[in-house]
Amino acid sequence: MGLLRLFKNLAFLSRCDLKQIKQDCRKIFDYAELDNIKFEVAAALQNGELKLPKIKNRFETLDELVGSQKSLTRLGDGEFMLMNGESIPFQTYCPRIGDKLREIVQTKDKNIMVGLADFFGSLDVYTPENKHYWRTYLPQSRSRIYKYIDFEKQYYDACVTRPYINYQDKEPTAAYYQKFKTLWENKDIIIIEGAQTRSGIGNDLYDNCKSVKRILAPALNAFDRYDDILQAALSEPKDSLFLISLGPTASVLAYDLAQTGRRAIDTGHLDVEYMWFLTGAQKRCKLAGKFVLEVKGGQNIEAINDAGYQSQIIANFTEE
Numbered sequence: 001m002g003l004l005r006l007f008k009n010l011a012f013l014s015r016c017d018l019k020q021i022k023q024d025c026r027k028i029f030d031y032a033e034l035d036n037i038k039f040e041v042a043a044a045l046q047n048g049e050l051k052l053p054k055i056k057n058r059f060e061t062l063d064e065l066v067g068s069q070k071s072l073t074r075l076g077d078g079e080f081m082l083m084n085g086e087s088i089p090f091q092t093y094c095p096r097i098g099d100k101l102r103e104i105v106q107t108k109d110k111n112i113m114v115g116l117a118d119f120f121g122s123l124d125v126y127t128p129e130n131k132h133y134w135r136t137y138l139p140q141s142r143s144r145i146y147k148y149i150d151f152e153k154q155y156y157d158a159c160v161t162r163p164y165i166n167y168q169d170k171e172p173t174a175a176y177y178q179k180f181k182t183l184w185e186n187k188d189i190i191i192i193e194g195a196q197t198r199s200g201i202g203n204d205l206y207d208n209c210k211s212v213k214r215i216l217a218p219a220l221n222a223f224d225r226y227d228d229i230l231q232a233a234l235s236e237p238k239d240s241l242f243l244i245s246l247g248p249t250a251s252v253l254a255y256d257l258a259q260t261g262r263r264a265i266d267t268g269h270l271d272v273e274y275m276w277f278l279t280g281a282q283k284r285c286k287l288a289g290k291f292v293l294e295v296k297g298g299q300n301i302e303a304i305n306d307a308g309y310q311s312q313i314i315a316n317f318t319e320e
Helices: 002-014 018-028 031-046 058-066 077-083 095-105 128-146 173-184 222-234 247-258 270-279 307-312
Strands: 054-056 071-075 112-116 154-157 188-194 211-217 241-245 263-266 313-316
Touching: 054 058, 058 112, 058 154, 058 173, 071 077, 071 095, 071 247, 077 095, 077 128, 077 247, 095 112, 095 222, 095 247, 112 247, 173 241, 173 270, 188 222, 188 247, 211 222, 211 307, 222 247, 222 313, 241 247, 247 263, 307 313
Parallel strands: 054 154, 071 112, 071 263, 112 154, 188 211, 188 241, 211 313, 241 263
Antiparallel strands: none
């Protein structure tokens, strides 16, 4: 069977003008012509033919968080899929979450910072792997995302909580985390997280806070228990700082808590990225004792026997 295919391919090539194919390829990949594209794009932007959302970078976003009492909710590719009526691997679509996310992306509330992943324009600061992902993802998804965005609104960088693994220059990471930690210095914090997320366990991320309490939620389809999680959070002191790592449910919960006068920050992968930074990881990898959804095998996590961690849990909506 293999020889038959070989002879068929040779017969096909014998009928082709290989020199012409080579010339055609050169025309397609004429780098002199490609060089001019950036000027054509600049003109299209100037004429309003192309639009980019207004997004402050991760450093500006962190500065505003540290210098204010604003809350943060973040919207990534998964949240936009839910807005569009599609399920994602760790959250089944339901109309309620889709409606809520569409409300969040358009909110006018000045005390709520809405984060979008800053991948719509230049990708210069990112790793080759990350550039490749967004260059293949956005052509088929940009229009789906753009129909929900308010192009007059000031957005913030959703990757403010992912400051390490996606960036070529990792040198600023240590100082960046030191600044981030000032948000909860000497504060009572309520961590709302998925089962086995264990934010801050095994590192010093929250060592400078006054106290830690935890509300645990399902790692998958957490929005199914949304009302229980919200009520547990609302029963805690209003002046606590709420740090939420719970996928799309975190986006909604941070928004709803902020509207009650509480300060809530959707921290996402902040702890996972901190562990990668501390271990010097150069690509996404499994972490002992922590749930890492985006890594193969990162969901098979052993039980934890840590009395300090167990004592922090004030509500548990999981079967961990």
